[in-house]
Amino acid sequence: MLSNRDISNILTQYAKLYELHDGNPFKVKSLAAAAFNIKKIAASLTDMSEEELNKVPQLGKSLAPKVIEIIQTGSFKELDELLEITPKGIQDILQVKGLGPKKVEVLWKSVGIASIPELLDACRENRLVEIKGFGFKSQAQILNDIEFKFSAEGQFHWAKMQAVVAYLDQTFEGMPEVEQYQVVGEFRRFNDIVHSVDYVLVTENLEAISDHLCESENFELFDCDEDSYTLIYLEALNVRLFNSSHERWGNSLLERTATESHLDLIKYQSRAGNFEDEESIFKALALPYVLPELREGLNELQHLAEQDKLITYKDLKGTLHNHSTYSDGLHTLAEMAQEARMMGLEYIGICDHSQTASYAGGLRPERVLEQMREIDALNEKMAPFKIFKGIESDILSDGSLDYSDDILQLFDLVVASVHSNLTMDQEKAHMRLTKAIENPYTNILGHPTGRLLLMRSGYPIDHAYIIDACIANHVVIELNAHPYRLDLDWRWIDYALSKGGMISINPDAHQKEGLSDMQYGVNVARKGYLKPEQCLNALDVNAFILHLENKRKRSL
Numbered sequence: 001m002l003s004n005r006d007i008s009n010i011l012t013q014y015a016k017l018y019e020l021h022d023g024n025p026f027k028v029k030s031l032a033a034a035a036f037n038i039k040k041i042a043a044s045l046t047d048m049s050e051e052e053l054n055k056v057p058q059l060g061k062s063l064a065p066k067v068i069e070i071i072q073t074g075s076f077k078e079l080d081e082l083l084e085i086t087p088k089g090i091q092d093i094l095q096v097k098g099l100g101p102k103k104v105e106v107l108w109k110s111v112g113i114a115s116i117p118e119l120l121d122a123c124r125e126n127r128l129v130e131i132k133g134f135g136f137k138s139q140a141q142i143l144n145d146i147e148f149k150f151s152a153e154g155q156f157h158w159a160k161m162q163a164v165v166a167y168l169d170q171t172f173e174g175m176p177e178v179e180q181y182q183v184v185g186e187f188r189r190f191n192d193i194v195h196s197v198d199y200v201l202v203t204e205n206l207e208a209i210s211d212h213l214c215e216s217e218n219f220e221l222f223d224c225d226e227d228s229y230t231l232i233y234l235e236a237l238n239v240r241l242f243n244s245s246h247e248r249w250g251n252s253l254l255e256r257t258a259t260e261s262h263l264d265l266i267k268y269q270s271r272a273g274n275f276e277d278e279e280s281i282f283k284a285l286a287l288p289y290v291l292p293e294l295r296e297g298l299n300e301l302q303h304l305a306e307q308d309k310l311i312t313y314k315d316l317k318g319t320l321h322n323h324s325t326y327s328d329g330l331h332t333l334a335e336m337a338q339e340a341r342m343m344g345l346e347y348i349g350i351c352d353h354s355q356t357a358s359y360a361g362g363l364r365p366e367r368v369l370e371q372m373r374e375i376d377a378l379n380e381k382m383a384p385f386k387i388f389k390g391i392e393s394d395i396l397s398d399g400s401l402d403y404s405d406d407i408l409q410l411f412d413l414v415v416a417s418v419h420s421n422l423t424m425d426q427e428k429a430h431m432r433l434t435k436a437i438e439n440p441y442t443n444i445l446g447h448p449t450g451r452l453l454l455m456r457s458g459y460p461i462d463h464a465y466i467i468d469a470c471i472a473n474h475v476v477i478e479l480n481a482h483p484y485r486l487d488l489d490w491r492w493i494d495y496a497l498s499k500g501g502m503i504s505i506n507p508d509a510h511q512k513e514g515l516s517d518m519q520y521g522v523n524v525a526r527k528g529y530l531k532p533e534q535c536l537n538a539l540d541v542n543a544f545i546l547h548l549e550n551k552r553k554r555s556l
Contacts, residue, residue: 001044001046002045002046002070002071002074003044004038004039004041004044004045005038005039007038007045007067007070007071008035008036008038008039009035010070010074010075010076010079011031011034011035011038011063011066011067011070012031012032012035013079014031014076014078014079014082015028015031015032015035016094016100016101017079017082017083017086017091017094017101018031018078018082019100019101019102020086020090020094020101020102020104020105021082021085021086022105030058031063033058034058034059034063037056037057037058037059038056038059039330040325040328040330041056041330042330042331042511045067045071046071050064050065050068053067053068066078087114087115089114089115089116089118090104090108090114090115092115092116093107093108093113093114093115093116093119095149096116096119096142096145096146096149097141097145097455097456098138098141098142098145099142103133103134106131106132106133107119107122107131110131111127111131116146119142119146120143120146120147123139123140123142123143123146124143126139128142137423141423144457145456148455148456148457149455152454152455154195154236154238155193155194155195155454156193156194156195156236156237156454157192157193157194157453157454157483157484158186158187158190158191158192158193158194158483158520158523159483159517159520160483161187161194161197161237164197164233164237164239165183165187165197168183168197168199168239169181169183171212171213172199172201172209175209175212177203177204177205177208177209178201178202178203178209179201179202179203179246180201180202180244180246180249181199181200181201181202182199182200182253183197183198183199184198184199184200184242184252184253184256184257185197185198185240185256185257186198188257188292188293189257189258189259189292189293189295189296189527190292190293190523190524190526190527192453192483192486192489192490192524193453193454195238196237196238196239196240197233197237197238197239197240198239198240198242198256199239199240199241199242200242200243200244200249200252200253200256201241201242201243201244202243202244202245202246202249203243206227206228206229206241206243207224207229209229209241210224210229210231210241213231213239214231218233218234219231219232219233219239220232220235222238226243227242227243228240228241228242228243229241242256246276247274247276248274248275248276249275249276249277250275250276250277250278250279250280250281251274251275251281253278254268254278254281254295257292257295258295258297259295259296259297260297261296261297261298262290262295262296262297262300263297264297265297265300265301266282266285266287266290266301267285268281268285272284287301287304288304288305288307289307290304290307291307291310291526293523293526293527294307294526294527296527298491299494303529306529306531309531309532310525310526310529310530310531311505311522311525311526311530311531311532311534311535311538312522312532313518313519313522315532315535315538316345316505316518316522316535316537316538317345317346317347317537317538317539317540317541317544318340318345318346318347318348318349318537318539318541318544319340319343319345319347319348319349319506319507319509319515319518319537320348320349320351320388320390320413320415320444320504320506320536320537321349321351321390321392321415321444321446321478321480321504321506321507321508321509322336322340322348322349322350322351322506322507322508322509322510322514322515323336323350323351323352323353323392323508323509323510324336324350324352324371326350326352326361326363326367326371327352327353327357327360327361327362327363328352328353328360328361328510329352329509329510329511330510330511330512331511331512333350333371333374333375333378333387334374334378335512336348336350336509336512336515337350337378337382337385337387338382339512339515340385340515341382341385343515343516345385346384346385346386346540346541347385347386347387347388347541347544348385348386348387348388349387349388349390349412349413349415350371350375350387350388350389350390351390351391351392351413351415352371352391352392353392353394353419354391354392354393354394354401354402354403355402355403356394356396356402356420357394357402357419362394362402363391365403365407368391368403368407368410369410371389372389372410375387375389384541386541388412388413388548389410389411389412389413390411390412390413390414390415391403391411391413391414391415392415392416392417392446393408393414393415393416393417393442394417394418394419394420395416395417395418395419395432395433395435395436396420396432397420397421397432398432398435399431399432399433399434399435399436400435400436400439401414401416401436401439401441401442405441408439408441409441411441412548413443413444413548414441414442414443414444415443415444415445415446415478415506416436416437416439416442416444416445416446417445417446417447417450418432418433418450418459419450422450422456422458422459423459424459425460426459426460426461426462429459429460429461430461430462430465430466433445433448433461433466433469434466434469437466437469437470437473437475438469438473440552440555440556441555442473442475443475443476443548443551444475444476444477444478444504444506444536445466445470445475445476445477445478446478446480446506446508447478447480447485447487447508448461448463448466448477448478448487448488449461449487449488449489450487451485451487451489452484452485453483453484453485453486454484455484458487463488463489463492463495464492464495467492467495467496467499467501468499470496470501471496471499471500471501473555474551474554474555476501476502476503476504476536477496477501477502477503477504478503478504478506479493479503479504479505479506479521479524479525479530480506480508480521481505481506481507481508481517481518481519481520481521481522482507482508482514482517482520483517483520485508486520486521486524488503490524490525490527490528491528492528493525493527493528493529493530494528494529497528497529497530497534501534502534502535502536503525503530503534503535503536504535504536504537505518505521505522505525505535505537506518506521506537507521
């Protein structure tokens with residue numbers, strides 16, 4: 001069943017193609033507005049009648065029939081007609097960041113660039129700088145975006161693999177040929193990016209298991225040998241099946257889960273003997289059992305005594321950095337708070353976008369005050385559950401925050417984040433971030449690099465420099481738990497903790513369902529050896545209030 005976001009993406013695709021082919025500008029704006037609006041609707045469009053669809057704002061009787069056709073077929077006539085006359089290469093170019101339909105039209109019709117490889121060659125040969133509307137800066141950015149996109153092929157977000165793993169677990173559980181099974185590899189290590197989904201199985205007939213999966217149109221056989229089969233899922237993802245014996249079950253799990261660096265670190269040798277479980281291997285090596293997520297070959301042996309103390313999802317007492325319908329969230333302030341309370345949390349921080357983020361409905365000062373009044377009323381009704389008055393303040397180009405001090409002082413909590421002018425060098429990034437960190441009203445530095453995994457590399461920073469600045473100014477560092485961000489990168493958490501820093505696992509939730517994204521943050525935080533006492537939102541509500549009070553006393 002198509003989600004509202006799926007329908008929105010299809011309408012957005014149509015709007016881009018329609019504009020590319022010189023469609024009516026007013027209709028282009030109407031289509032874009034409808035697509036944007038659909039994403040903010042909580043109710044599923046697929047469950048609506050035609051009469052209900054006609055009443056959806058900016059949809060109406062003109063677009064409702066197209067939405068019905070999308071729900072029924074996955075497309076609609078006018079879109080299919082435009083796709084038919086638009087080369088596939090041009091459709092690909094439309095996906096490159098920073099290239100709107102008008103610029104793509106220039107590249108296509110005036111210059112003859114009709115594919116990503118042609119565009120890549122043009123950038124590398126500096127031909128774009130000669131085209132009106134482009135320049136060295138835009139050419140460099142386009143080149144960077146293309147190269148980053150190409151590097152992401154064959155890679156997938158960990159969160160997206162959960163459904164695949166759940167399906168395979170269910171399949172293997174119901175197959176009499178499978179005696180034992182366990183997902184291994186990058187997924188078992190909680191890596192933020194996964195290149196393949198790997199399983200170890202005990203079976204007498206691996207071929208039969210492969211054949212069974214390939215009966216589904218989603219799987220096809222790619223390669224095989226006596227003890228392993230590689231399948232392709234949805235023409236993109238490698239699913240690798242490795243056979244094992246009961247006697248070597250422990251060996252197979254360890255060998256297929258850990259990195260080579262970890263195996264070298266623990267001086268593991270496969271010829272050392274056969275083990276039915278992993279625990280026996282570590283015992284034979286005179287080592288404590290090493291958790292799967294820590295088997296990276298970095299400095300895990302220095303943290304063996306702390307493994308039982310690492311943070312878990314149950315340790316979280318609150319959720320910070322969340323959005324509501326006051327800016328670009330899908331659910332109301334009350335709905336977000338109620339969801340957090342139902343999850344067993346003690347508090348929530350509502351941090352909608354600040355005024356400069358007009359594209360996201362950023363709050364003007366009068367809207368800030370309106371929201372604060374609603375929070376006060378809800379806190380009276382929902383006590384002892386607590387809603388904290390927060391803001392995600394844009395860090396402006398000069399490093400200042402997005403409100404004057406008389407507004408900033410009204411907030412309980414300020415998350416300072418960069419959202420604009422991301423194409424900056426390290427010197428500029430350091431200036432902006434450091435000035436924001438030194439602002440006495442900043443509590444948390446949001447998504448420190450601005451990266452979007454597999455989509456945007458983020459602006460360059462010296463992590464140690466920025467972490468040190470946060471610690472010196474009593475600013476907590478965000479681990480943005482959205483599975484496309486996971487920023488701060490887990491590899492820097494240990495450094496921050498060693499310097500006395502504190503981490504906040506924030507979901508950056510724009511809808512109720514997004515609150516549970518904190519689990520993804522917990523997964524990678526464990527890889528960075530984070531313990532509950534070092535996590536801001538693992539504090540209970542009273543301890544969190546005390547933290548905010550102490551920060552204000554130290555800074556003002």
